[in-house]
Amino acid sequence: MIEAKSIPEMENNPASTMEIAPEKRNSALLVIENLHVWFELKRLGFVHAGYVRAVDGVSFELDRGDSLAIVGESGSGKSSLMKTILGLNQPVKGDIIFDGQRLSELGGSQLRHYRSKIGFVQQDPYSALPPFMNLRSILSEPLKINRVSNSEERIRRILKVMDEVRLTPAEDFIQKFPHMLSGGQQQRVVIARAMVMEPKLIVADEPVSMLDASVRVEILKLMGRLQESHNLAVIYITHDLSTVRYFSKRIFVMYAGKIIEMSPVDEILNNPSHPYTLALLAATSEPDARNAEKMREVPAGEPPSLVNPPTGCRFHPRCPRAIAGLCEVKDPPYFTVAPDHQVACWLFE
Amino acid sequence: MPVSKLMRIQDLKLHFRSAAGVVQAVDGVDLDLFYNDAIVILGESGCGKTSFARAILRLLPRNVEAYTGKVLMNGNDLMGLSDEAFRREVRWVKMSMVPQAAMNALNPVLRVGDQVSEPLIVHAGASRETALKSAREMFQRVGVPVDFMNRYAFELSGGMRQRVAIAMALVTVPELVILDEPTSALDVLTQANIFNLLKRIKQDFDMSFVLITHDIATSSELAERVAIMYAGQIVEVSDATRFFSAPLHPYSQKLMASVPRLRGNQELEFIPGNPPSLIGIGQGCRFAPRCEFRFEKCDQDPPVINREGRLVKCWLYAEG
Numbered sequence: 001m002i003e004a005k006s007i008p009e010m011e012n013n014p015a016s017t018m019e020i021a022p023e024k025r026n027s028a029l030l031v032i033e034n035l036h037v038w039f040e041l042k043r044l045g046f047v048h049a050g051y052v053r054a055v056d057g058v059s060f061e062l063d064r065g066d067s068l069a070i071v072g073e074s075g076s077g078k079s080s081l082m083k084t085i086l087g088l089n090q091p092v093k094g095d096i097i098f099d100g101q102r103l104s105e106l107g108g109s110q111l112r113h114y115r116s117k118i119g120f121v122q123q124d125p126y127s128a129l130p131p132f133m134n135l136r137s138i139l140s141e142p143l144k145i146n147r148v149s150n151s152e153e154r155i156r157r158i159l160k161v162m163d164e165v166r167l168t169p170a171e172d173f174i175q176k177f178p179h180m181l182s183g184g185q186q187q188r189v190v191i192a193r194a195m196v197m198e199p200k201l202i203v204a205d206e207p208v209s210m211l212d213a214s215v216r217v218e219i220l221k222l223m224g225r226l227q228e229s230h231n232l233a234v235i236y237i238t239h240d241l242s243t244v245r246y247f248s249k250r251i252f253v254m255y256a257g258k259i260i261e262m263s264p265v266d267e268i269l270n271n272p273s274h275p276y277t278l279a280l281l282a283a284t285s286e287p288d289a290r291n292a293e294k295m296r297e298v299p300a301g302e303p304p305s306l307v308n309p310p311t312g313c314r315f316h317p318r319c320p321r322a323i324a325g326l327c328e329v330k331d332p333p334y335f336t337v338a339p340d341h342q343v344a345c346w347l348f349e
Numbered sequence: 350m351p352v353s354k355l356m357r358i359q360d361l362k363l364h365f366r367s368a369a370g371v372v373q374a375v376d377g378v379d380l381d382l383f384y385n386d387a388i389v390i391l392g393e394s395g396c397g398k399t400s401f402a403r404a405i406l407r408l409l410p411r412n413v414e415a416y417t418g419k420v421l422m423n424g425n426d427l428m429g430l431s432d433e434a435f436r437r438e439v440r441w442v443k444m445s446m447v448p449q450a451a452m453n454a455l456n457p458v459l460r461v462g463d464q465v466s467e468p469l470i471v472h473a474g475a476s477r478e479t480a481l482k483s484a485r486e487m488f489q490r491v492g493v494p495v496d497f498m499n500r501y502a503f504e505l506s507g508g509m510r511q512r513v514a515i516a517m518a519l520v521t522v523p524e525l526v527i528l529d530e531p532t533s534a535l536d537v538l539t540q541a542n543i544f545n546l547l548k549r550i551k552q553d554f555d556m557s558f559v560l561i562t563h564d565i566a567t568s569s570e571l572a573e574r575v576a577i578m579y580a581g582q583i584v585e586v587s588d589a590t591r592f593f594s595a596p597l598h599p600y601s602q603k604l605m606a607s608v609p610r611l612r613g614n615q616e617l618e619f620i621p622g623n624p625p626s627l628i629g630i631g632q633g634c635r636f637a638p639r640c641e642f643r644f645e646k647c648d649q650d651p652p653v654i655n656r657e658g659r660l661v662k663c664w665l666y667a668e669g
Contacts, residue, residue, distance in 0.1 A: 073536040073537065073538065073539075074507075074536055182623050183394070212393035212394055212563055213393065213563065213564075213565060213604055213607045213608060214393065214603065214604060214607045214619050214620040215619065216607065216609070216619075217607045217609070217617040217618065217619040218619040220609070220617070221617070221619070239536055239537055240537070240609075241537070241611060242566065242608075242609045242610060242611045243609045245611075246609060246617070269611060269612055279538060280537055280538070281611070282541075283537045283538050283540065283541035284537060284566075284611055285541075285566040285567045285569060285570055286566055286569075286608075286610055286611060287565050287566050287568075287569045287593050287605065287608055288569050288593055289572070289588075289589040289590040289592070289593045289594070291569045291570045292387070292548070292569065292570060292571055292572055292573065292589065295545050295548060295549075296541040296544065296545055296570075298538050298541045298542050298545065299538070302506055302508070302539075
């Protein structure tokens with residue numbers, strides 16, 4: 001882990017971050033405050049060669065039972081953010097407060113308790129499940145790690161969670177191995193494993209992108225149902241805008257390590273503001289034969305390197321509406337365009 | 350609408366041997382491809398769509414049990430050719446393919462420029478200089494900077510690698526290009542870029558495209574016609590305009606109802622049950638066990654019915 005004060009680059013990195021209301025620190029389930037996740041690059045194994053600024057000043061809060069989607073392309077930092085929330089990466093600066101407790105202050109058994117309250121649903125169920133374990137072993141593992149030592153109690157909880165994800169009859173499924181299941185059933189096992197510790201938060205990383213169209217809807221509906229019945233908070237990580245509104249209330253759009261727009265789902269679909277969000281929406285297809293007749297407008301270029309991100313607004317080199325003399329110089333702060341709708345773009349000053 | 354036929358596929362079968370029995374991956378497919386056509390083969394995983402592409406291009410694994418039927422290209426039966434003649438005269442000369450996950454299938458130890466020019470040298474007998482010259486033109490067309498020709502695959506981004514794979518399929522200017530899931534591993538903006546590229550190529554060259562995908566929404570970016578594949582068979586062939594507004598086959602209708610939409614509030618549906626195993630398929634309509642319109646006749650194999658130019662393999666549309 002790198003200490004924040006040892007990073008000179010951090011000094012001249014004025015963060016355009018959201019202010020978190022002090023009362024939220026205690027009431028919200030999850031508070032992310034000015035989070036920076038940087039990875040050190042080394043040449044020849046020891047010579048310092050800069051940092052990959054995967055997450056660079058992200059703040060938000062998530063209430064109990066609330067749901068949000070983080071949308072971004074590969075390399076936008078959404079996976080680094082997710083792993084940091086899961087406690088798999090260490091932030092170099094900033095705080096994660098879960099249920100009123102700072103993650104950085106937790107140790108040992110407290111950290112294990114923290115992790116048991118966050119369920120993780122992986123993208124590819126086939127590679128997320130160990131091929132040599134049957135469902136009973138897969139689903140009892142989280143319980144064993146969290147010291148549920150009574151085996152009858154374990155079985156009771158496993159059967160309950162299997163019923164909830166509709167892996168029924170549970171008695172038939174419990175002896176099966178992952179390769180005996182279809183893709184949709186495998187994803188149900190992954191969800192059951194995430195749910196078995198009765199978490200308060202589920203982090204789902206593209207949970208339906210590997211599934212066929214007809215199964216995808218089944219899983220989306222299942223997750224929506226679980227969220228409601230357990231009052232779960234959900235962070236849904238995706239690059240596909242079209243599935244977002246089926247179980248998220250808010251959307252955060254990430255680009256090059258920063259959240260550039262945050263808004264309720266319907267608001268962002270009807271009133272997208274950031275030029276990058278506009279581009280994402282314009283590139284998303286709906287099944288329509290007229291699509292074949294026209295070209296899609298796509299901004300030129302590719303997402304920037306996170307080692308040397310562009311100065312000012314990170315989207316300015318690709319932005320069709322960049323303001324010369326401003327966008328490449330100053331990092332835009334958040335401007336409010338509608339209630340609960342913030343955008344980091346100088347066009348809305 | 351394209352009219353004259355480039356390829357006629359009749360009763361094409363490709364069965365594999367496996368430990369559990371014979372897998373009927375492609376099981377009696379009839380399909381016509383036209384000049385300057387763009388047809389999408391839509392289907393879920395395991396329906397046999399990639400095997401179908403491999404059967405056309407005769408890229409077969411070793412465990413083939415049966416490989417029969419007719420593939421007529423410009424009137425010549427390709428099934429009669431020996432493997433050597435097929436390799437020399439057809440593959441990459443008359444038709445080529447962008448394989449699934451092509452961006453990860455490039456040779457890591459060859460410069461991408463050499464890789465793109467290789468089909469010309471091997472299949473068209475061009476000299477290295479002319480091949481490199483054509484490759485350079487093709488790089489420009491697919492939007493890869495020409496100085497990238499000296500790079501290796503790992504030095505390019507995913508989108509650029511996909512463009513290189515497309516250049517490799519186009520460089521011999523074949524009559525037919527098969528694209529197997531060309532954008533499934535790419536980001537949204539890159540995906541849109543690749544489809545823009547394919548649309549432009551389609552205008553510039555006189556080529557037919559077969560796009561194989563499970564992604565209904567993006568398939569509409571290129572489709573002039575749509576073929577739906579289910580359990581080794583094609584169950585519906587239609588023009589894209591009528592298909593996307595009102596699909597005929599009950600399976601197609603369910604598939605369309607399962608596509609998440611950006612806007613609107615329609616309820617999403619899913620198809621209960623699983624597709625049948627392709628081992629030892631019985632008589633009758635293969636979708637019947639999951640079909641809500643099922644009736645007595647569905648126990649027999651449904652005929653292909655022509656309904657105002659659209660083909661549908663379903664008893665619901667049979668007269669009488």
